[in-house]
Amino acid sequence: MWTVLRDETQLAASWRRAEPFPHLVIDDAFASESVAGLLAVLEEEAVDRYEGEIFRFEASAPEPTTQELRAVRDGFAAAFAPVFARITGKPVTHVDMRAYAYRPGHYLLPHSDHRDGLARALAYAYYLPSPEPPRGGELELFACRVDGGEIVATDSALMIEPRGNRLVVFDVSEVSLHQVREVLAGLRISLAGWFYP
């Protein structure tokens, strides 16, 4: 069961003043006694190794293959899309969801998530408790300076530890630059994707 976010006014204020770009970090996002059930769902979901110019990780298919993970995705959307729509002012209604496993040597280099035509409004990552908590694997947010529509400076601004049962939600824009730092040891497990209108 996903947690109920009660103080939306305060969360909206936190969202607006967050630096380097709007984001929220929500701990204990899932009922702690039920997290083991989430891990059990992931154990049934096949993952493949993905490698490209900016990433190396293991992930499930873009569309969940098991009914159980689809139910987790739909439950997550039902619990959070209306709330985050109110908090962020972005009229999001649904999400996609993939499971990710980052092992030593896995990373996702800096990028913004913004793609014309994809309508990604908010990005999210929910970290699961790991049997081998990772060293590295932080979500790093960058501050960008823009001149003439082009990024001309980037500075590391915030490091978010992938702590178990933590949900991170952040704005998607051309300057929402972020990366997953390389995992140096252990295992980083997450559910991640985007909220869409």
Next chain:
Amino acid sequence: MVLPVTTLDELFGAALMVPDAIDAERAAAVRARHESSYTRYALVDRGNYEYVDDPNEPELIELMQRAAERATGRTLAPRSARILRLLPGSYVLAHHDGIREDNPVEVTLDLSRAPVPDAELHYRRRGQVYFRFPCLPGGLAIVERGVTITCNHCYVSKLHVAASVVRLVVTLRDSDSAMHTTRNTSR
């Protein structure tokens, strides 16, 4: 004669690799000469690395030019040279690469002290990797660029704590093509 070409696009992008172009002692001497000259580049959505522009290495650049001329049959002249150094956590993305409108030849000489796993130089045609140059100390890569060819230097893992990938990259153009230009979109 029928050329094995299916599209005009594929006329460009010819690439080859030459191992052992220089020995380890000579590579070490080049590294030592520029050790204190590096500038850091860190627009992280494009790259994170160190570089030395226009290194004073005329003999080495001439060696690379001659190798490129033999490989391509073209008469070439150097237009730019840069030493790149990639330490653990470094990378150069294709997004950082310029569009080469005049089909230059790019020659890369690996000056690294030791091989580094996965620290490859990738050449891409329309985004798809078609040529991989591993970290091969003393080795040379020669690539004919075209407008659809880009390249990236792969991420160097922090698991290789002593990694240091050093590459001298020389861009050569036809010696009579002084009017041609490079449109660099991202630097």
